């Protein structure tokens with residue numbers, strides 16, 4: 001099936017007489033006839049639902065659709081994008097381990113990696129994603145277990161050279177984990193470029209209507225966890241919490257995603273509610289229609305801003321001459337996303353005045369939904385970062401993050417123009 005068909009049709013496969021639309025299995029638990037049947041589920045000897053913290057049919061149908069969209073073998077939904085990021089690392093790192101990440105990443109991920117994981121004894125080294133392979137490789141140590149980056153960084157909009165990152169990761173014997181939230185599998189499938197694990201905040205374009213917070217971890221099934229003996233003991237050595245079962249032996253290519261589900265989700269429990277999974281699924285059914293509209297609207301808004309002399313700079317990889325234009329053409333030939341960033345002459349104060357005068361575009365923390373929205377990261381999402389960290393994260397103090405929606409683009413541009421008039 002092509003992507004468009006997967007968006008509409010994949011996941012829920014009703015049998016005779018079952019509902020055509022994905023049902024919301026609003027049930028914590030599932031019934032069995034004998035206690036032996038139930039026991040086998042707990043020992044992972046048989047597959048089946050028993051408790052929604054581990055698996056739920058609504059969630060599984062949506063996870064299957066996303067896995068298929070990404071070209072992966074399986075996926076696990078999480079309660080938020082943050083939980084997906086956390087699990088993707090925690091599934092292969094424990095205290096004493098280290099990983100390497102691009103520095104130009106989402107502010108919440110930056111805090112998770114640099115502060116919270118640090119407290120758990122998992123350390124990170126941030127690298128400039130545009131550095132050479134040798135420079136990035138220099139950040140690796142014998143305890144390094146993963147390399148992490150974002151396809152399109154939020155809000156820096158740097159485009160990741162996924163092939164380069166995959167080469168570095170694989171030459172060091174570790175998987176590449178890519179946050180593909182902004183591009184979505186409609187515009188880029190990181191597995192095709194060598195990524196091993198993909199994560200998303202489904203809160204953004206996948207849901208697409210700003211209705212529910214959620215996340216997903218997708219496994220390509222391609223990484224060989226046994227390649228360097230002893231490198232990933234959590235996957236290749238017995239798990240005492242399942243009578244000594246070994247994930248790579250019992251589940252083969254499904255080892256990573258199975259461990260994430262039956263161990264991390266069992267113990268930490270950040271599940272997506274079936275209700276939210278249902279809403280994400282509705283969003284996915286039109287993802288292939290919305291993304292091209294977000295992209296063409298954003299392209300027009302970016303070009304409009306670029307020719308306005310009051311605008312100091314515009315970043316959008318669809319603009320010729322943008323620092324990431326070439327990488328964008330390679331990895332995102334059909335469009336990148338609806339988010340653009342720009343700064344106004346006059347700096348921070350003018351930018352804030354401009355935002356306060358927008359009428360159609362609303363000031364919200366959210367990005368990437370049907371409605372045009374705007375945010376000033378230095379005052380909002382990235383408030384906790386120092387000026388040096390802001391620069392490292394690709395966030396200039398005057399940067400306005402403008403998330404172009406799927407309204408008529410003429411109305412969006414008219415709103416920008418009237419707010420610019422009032423800002424000066």
Ligand SMILES: *Cc1c(COP(=O)(O)O)cnc(C)c1O
Nearest residue numbers: 080081082106154181201203214
């Ligand atoms: C929003 C976002 C996250 C975090 O997702 P939540 O669903 O808000 O927890 C992670 N990565 C990127 C790129 C995001 O935009």
